[in-house]
Amino acid sequence: xxxxNIITDYTGRxxxxxxxxxxxxxxxxxxxxxxxxxxxxxxxxxxxxxxxRYMVLLMTGLGTQPAFPSAxxxxxxxxxxxxxxxxxxxxxxxNFANADxxxxxxxxxxxxxxxxxxxxxxxxxxxxxxxxxxxxxxxxVVSYAGENVDFLLPLAI
Amino acid sequence: MxxxxxxxxxxxxxxxxxxxxKVAAQIHEEITSTDIAALGQASTVQDALASSGDTYSPLMxxxxxxxxxxxxxxxxxxxxxxxxxxxxxxxxIDKGFKFVQPNxxxxxxxxxxxxxxxxxPGDLLRTGQxxxxxxxxxxxxxxxxxxxxxxxxxxxxxKNNTQVTNRTRFQLDPTLTLNGFVGAEAYGNFTSGLxxxxxxxxxxxxxxxxxxxxxxxxxxxxxxxxxxLGTFRTLSVTGAHDAELTRAKNNLFGIxxxxxxxxxVRNGDSIETQVxxxxxxxxxxxxxxxxxxxxxxxxxxxxxxxxxAGQTEVGSLQILKQAYGYSQATENANHLSTAxxxxxxxxxxxxxDFTHTDEVVPITGTxxxxxxxxxxxxxxxxxDLVNSDDNxxxxxxxxxxxxxxxxxxVNLRLERKFPSEELPVEEIRREIxxxxxxxxxxxxxxxxxxxxxxxxxxxxRVDLPVLVQGTIWLPETGKDAILLLSADDKLVIPSLPAAGxxxxxxxxxxxxLDDEGEANIAITQA
Numbered sequence: 001x002x003x004x005n006i007i008t009d010y011t012g013r014x015x016x017x018x019x020x021x022x023x024x025x026x027x028x029x030x031x032x033x034x035x036x037x038x039x040x041x042x043x044x045x046x047x048x049x050x051x052x053r054y055m056v057l058l059m060t061g062l063g064t065q066p067a068f069p070s071a072x073x074x075x076x077x078x079x080x081x082x083x084x085x086x087x088x089x090x091x092x093x094x095n096f097a098n099a100d101x102x103x104x105x106x107x108x109x110x111x112x113x114x115x116x117x118x119x120x121x122x123x124x125x126x127x128x129x130x131x132x133x134x135x136x137x138x139x140x141v142v143s144y145a146g147e148n149v150d151f152l153l154p155l156a157i
Numbered sequence: 158m159x160x161x162x163x164x165x166x167x168x169x170x171x172x173x174x175x176x177x178x179k180v181a182a183q184i185h186e187e188i189t190s191t192d193i194a195a196l197g198q199a200s201t202v203q204d205a206l207a208s209s210g211d212t213y214s215p216l217m218x219x220x221x222x223x224x225x226x227x228x229x230x231x232x233x234x235x236x237x238x239x240x241x242x243x244x245x246x247x248x249x250i251d252k253g254f255k256f257v258q259p260n261x262x263x264x265x266x267x268x269x270x271x272x273x274x275x276x277x278p279g280d281l282l283r284t285g286q287x288x289x290x291x292x293x294x295x296x297x298x299x300x301x302x303x304x305x306x307x308x309x310x311x312x313x314x315x316k317n318n319t320q321v322t323n324r325t326r327f328q329l330d331p332t333l334t335l336n337g338f339v340g341a342e343a344y345g346n347f348t349s350g351l352x353x354x355x356x357x358x359x360x361x362x363x364x365x366x367x368x369x370x371x372x373x374x375x376x377x378x379x380x381x382x383x384x385x386l387g388t389f390r391t392l393s394v395t396g397a398h399d400a401e402l403t404r405a406k407n408n409l410f411g412i413x414x415x416x417x418x419x420x421x422v423r424n425g426d427s428i429e430t431q432v433x434x435x436x437x438x439x440x441x442x443x444x445x446x447x448x449x450x451x452x453x454x455x456x457x458x459x460x461x462x463x464x465x466a467g468q469t470e471v472g473s474l475q476i477l478k479q480a481y482g483y484s485q486a487t488e489n490a491n492h493l494s495t496a497x498x499x500x501x502x503x504x505x506x507x508x509x510d511f512t513h514t515d516e517v518v519p520i521t522g523t524x525x526x527x528x529x530x531x532x533x534x535x536x537x538x539x540x541d542l543v544n545s546d547d548n549x550x551x552x553x554x555x556x557x558x559x560x561x562x563x564x565x566x567v568n569l570r571l572e573r574k575f576p577s578e579e580l581p582v583e584e585i586r587r588e589i590x591x592x593x594x595x596x597x598x599x600x601x602x603x604x605x606x607x608x609x610x611x612x613x614x615x616x617x618r619v620d621l622p623v624l625v626q627g628t629i630w631l632p633e634t635g636k637d638a639i640l641l642l643s644a645d646d647k648l649v650i651p652s653l654p655a656a657g658x659x660x661x662x663x664x665x666x667x668x669x670l671d672d673e674g675e676a677n678i679a680i681t682q683a
Contacts, residue, residue, distance in 0.1 A: 012164075014166035018172075019176075054170075057175075071175075112168060
């Protein structure tokens with residue numbers, strides 16, 4: 001579902017670096033995410049920033065950051081090669097990781113004053129596709145502003 | 158970041174925080190904490206001595222200059238590698254071309270580009286060229302290699318010294334190729350590297366730096382040798398009251414008189430080998446005679462091999478007879494009466510007869526042979542230092558002799574504490590190697606120390622008894638004689654002054670690999 005109200009004025013909003021290249025918040029279709037800093041840096045705020053934060057924390061391995069052992073999830077480590085991947089198994093792993101990420105983000109949100117469209121309300125896995133050496137996760141993120149964003153996260157396994 | 162750029166979102170989970178700031182902070186924290194720790198530790202002599210790591214503060218260099226001491230910047234390991242190739246053509250070896258010893262983890266590079274060429278009669282080698290020689294069905298050339306940095310050679314770490322011995326096999330670096338490459342091996346023992354002196358080592362030399370440099374005491378001799386000879390380790394002095402000094406007893410009454418001393422030096426952790434080409438004369442159909450002068454390899458311990466030049470097979474021609482003598486055709490020569498007194502000194506000479514069949518060369522004809530000898534490095538330099546007009550005591554006669562070597566081999570059987578985990582055998586071997594090579598003159602080799610070393614690792618039990626064997630190369634003049642020792646408690650050098658062996662003249666040596674490429678310190682794990 002596309003973002004209902006497009007806020008073009010981000011005056012006063014804190015910005016993050018955009019790494020979701022090619023993501024169009026106006027589109028109502030599920031869009032694949034391609035990560036990178038791009039040839040020229042650009043900033044983002046609002047729902048796009050929220051999606052980024054969610055993705056970064058989901059794919060950061062738990063305990064891989066010195067002095068920040070609680071940051072991240074165990075989802076990335078579950079994608080190690082050699083495992084027998086199935087939709088059920090991936091959904092199971094994702095749900096556990098998702099719960100950890102939501103808890104982490106909501107705890108941080110309670111200590112800061114973020115705009116509603118930058119606060120996560122929930123996230124869940126819409127579908128999983130396993131094709132050859134790639135797994136595609138169709139994830140929906142819902143903000144406190146009521147906006148949903150569906151994005152496709154393709155991962156190599 | 159938040160203060161300078163209020164609009165930047167640096168909260169947890171943001172790209173700025175997770176992918177940039179945290180990574181940069183982690184890198185900076187490591188650098189800063191290391192620098193601060195090192196700087197703090199090196200700021201005073203006391204702190205430098207108490208520091209947990211090695212420090213190299215420029216402040217210590219300035220302080221050391223007040224004591225007449227300068228930091229030893231270390232020495233790279235150098236050696237030669239014999240490269241065997243299949244074809245007779247020109248080979249180009251670029252600067253930095255690497256050879257690796259996979260078991261030891263050592264890597265050596267060619268310091269300057271060389272060209273291996275096959276010479277036809279009348280050709281001469283030019284600068285930057287080495288000769289490609291025929292050997293059996295193939296060819297070989299020898300290149301000089303050195304380690305990438307100064308320091309003692311390490312096995313997977315940066316501590317103990319491990320010397321590459323003759324015939325240690327090498328491979329090409331996995332990223333490099335050489336057309337026609339067949340094999341590579343060490344051509345003689347590699348030299349010992351020397352670590353850059355740390356602040357702690359430098360401070361310990363302050364006292365030596367202040368000592369009177371008049372060669373009148375052991376401390377003064379140690380100070381002078383350390384400054385002049387890069388790899389010098391330790392020395393022992395035998396004087397008028399010592400039974401080992403026989404030079405001073407060559408008088409009618411056999412009473413030792415003053416003015417003479419023998420200085421037994423250890424100029425490195427390991428015995429080095431050197432290859433020289435010497436011409437021999439054919440004396441009959443299968444016998445050749447060769448004279449090795451005092452200037453060939455001063456004070457060498459023994460001849461390892463004699464082979465025809467350009468035809469390096471494995472092994473050696475049979476040596477029928479060898480006799481050691483001495484030559485004193487030098488200025489300020491020390492007083493010597495017998496060949497035995499000259500053994501392991503720079504005055505030593507050797508005449509040997511060996512067998513070789515060559516029907517081309519007539520009797521009394523000559524031919525070039527390759528001789529490999531084992532020796533203590535820098536022996537001539539040490540003797541020349543104490544004999545120089547600037548340094549020598551006019552009333553004294555100091556004869557510098559290479560320490561009599563007692564080569565140690567150990568066989569250990571260890572039971573692992575955790576059966577599924579392999580023990581770090583190489584690290585255990587290195588520690589044992591380092592302990593043996595650091596035993597000073599006069600001290601025995603304590604076997605229980607080897608057991609202690611093993612128990613620093615996940616070792617449940619060390620099979621007892623641990624048998625340690627020592628082979629002493631005796632300084633005899635007519636043959637290469639050895640004395641075998643063994644002990645399971647402590648290995649003690651016997652006191653046999655008549656044979657030139659005593660705790661004051663003999664030192665323990667351990668090499669990582671023997672001449673056959675087998676480990677001298679054998680460790681098996683159960």
